[in-house]
Amino acid sequence: MNKLNIGFIGGGNMAEALIAGLTAAGHGAAHVHVTDISQARLDTLHQQYGVTCYGDIARLALSSDVLVLAVKPQQIDEVLGKLGAIDGGQTVISIAAGISTARIAGKLGEKAAVVRVMPNTPCLLGAGMSVLFSKADKIHRQRAEYVLAASGQTAWIDEEQQMHAVTAVSGSGPAYFFLLAELMQATGQALGLPRELCEQLVGQTALGSARMLLESGKSAELLRQQVTSPGGTTQAALEAMFEGQLPETVRNALSAAAKRSRELA
Numbered sequence: 001m002n003k004l005n006i007g008f009i010g011g012g013n014m015a016e017a018l019i020a021g022l023t024a025a026g027h028g029a030a031h032v033h034v035t036d037i038s039q040a041r042l043d044t045l046h047q048q049y050g051v052t053c054y055g056d057i058a059r060l061a062l063s064s065d066v067l068v069l070a071v072k073p074q075q076i077d078e079v080l081g082k083l084g085a086i087d088g089g090q091t092v093i094s095i096a097a098g099i100s101t102a103r104i105a106g107k108l109g110e111k112a113a114v115v116r117v118m119p120n121t122p123c124l125l126g127a128g129m130s131v132l133f134s135k136a137d138k139i140h141r142q143r144a145e146y147v148l149a150a151s152g153q154t155a156w157i158d159e160e161q162q163m164h165a166v167t168a169v170s171g172s173g174p175a176y177f178f179l180l181a182e183l184m185q186a187t188g189q190a191l192g193l194p195r196e197l198c199e200q201l202v203g204q205t206a207l208g209s210a211r212m213l214l215e216s217g218k219s220a221e222l223l224r225q226q227v228t229s230p231g232g233t234t235q236a237a238l239e240a241m242f243e244g245q246l247p248e249t250v251r252n253a254l255s256a257a258a259k260r261s262r263e264l265a
């Protein structure tokens with residue numbers, strides 16, 4: 001796999017996260033190709049990762065076994081128009097939110113092997129969560145798995161419709177944790193702690209809690225109960241959260257994200 005020519009169309013934040021993951025995992029930089037509207041962006045990516053840069057989509061497509069569509073959803077039609085028909089040997093990975101595999105295949109031809117992916121921003125640190133969907137042959141699914149696994153964990157869904165819920169949970173999810181972190185940091189300061197200490201306390205608490213969720217084998221509910229002594233400080237805080245309708249707020253928030261994802265599609 002590390003000799004596959006992987007071509008990124010769009011060299012923005014997400015593309016850079018995936019390129020960083022691939023090159024760190026030992027994928028030869030000479031086999032990573034990128035095109036972007038901005039020459040300055042291409043120069044930066046070349047300097048930082050040693051990737052090969054192309055001035056136009058058609059030339060990049062000719063030299064790539066795998067094409068990664070990494071532009072904004074509103075830019076995807078223009079890119080698909082420039083790509084034209086694709087032969088069945090190439091794998092097309094789209095990370096564009098809300099763009100269906102049928103819409104992409106409709107523009108690239110029936111033979112196009114399309115894999116749709118919803119990554120998230122922790123891919124930047126190799127700690128991403130990417131969810132994949134495809135009806136293409138195993139070889140194409142394996143190639144997509146290879147590209148995304150370099151930046152974090154992967155999971156597959158069987159129904160493309162589930163991508164809306166995935167977007168609501170893990171695609172947008174980092175922002176929910178960041179909001180909670182902001183609020184906890186600000187309140188820590190209001191309670192008299194210095195800003196740097198609040199940032200450390202909240203960041204390390206988030207990291208430790210995430211590791212317990214992933215590594216303890218215990219449910220979130222059980223872990224919560226285990227830090228909540230009857231009549232103690234945690235119980236006082238959680239009671240305030242329930243009184244403030246936090247469960248309902250979270251349900252409404254994720255439902256709104258899923259609804260917006262369906263609207264954008």
Ligand SMILES: NC(=O)c1ccc[n+]([C@@H]2O[C@H](COP(=O)([O-])OP(=O)(O)OC[C@H]3O[C@@H](n4cnc5c(N)ncnc54)[C@H](OP(=O)(O)O)[C@@H]3O)[C@@H](O)[C@H]2O)c1
Nearest residue numbers: 010011012013014036037070071072073075095096097119
């Ligand atoms: N960021 C996230 O959390 C996240 C999570 C899941 C999925 N995604 C998806 O990932 C995709 C990329 O997001 P991003 O945050 O990386 O966006 P981004 O930083 O804006 O990157 C897109 C890049 O593609 C360039 N571009 C636009 N049109 C092009 C064209 N015709 N040919 C070549 N390059 C072109 C853009 O240039 P200009 O800036 O000049 O337009 C930009 O540099 C989106 O579709 C998004 O839905 C993002």
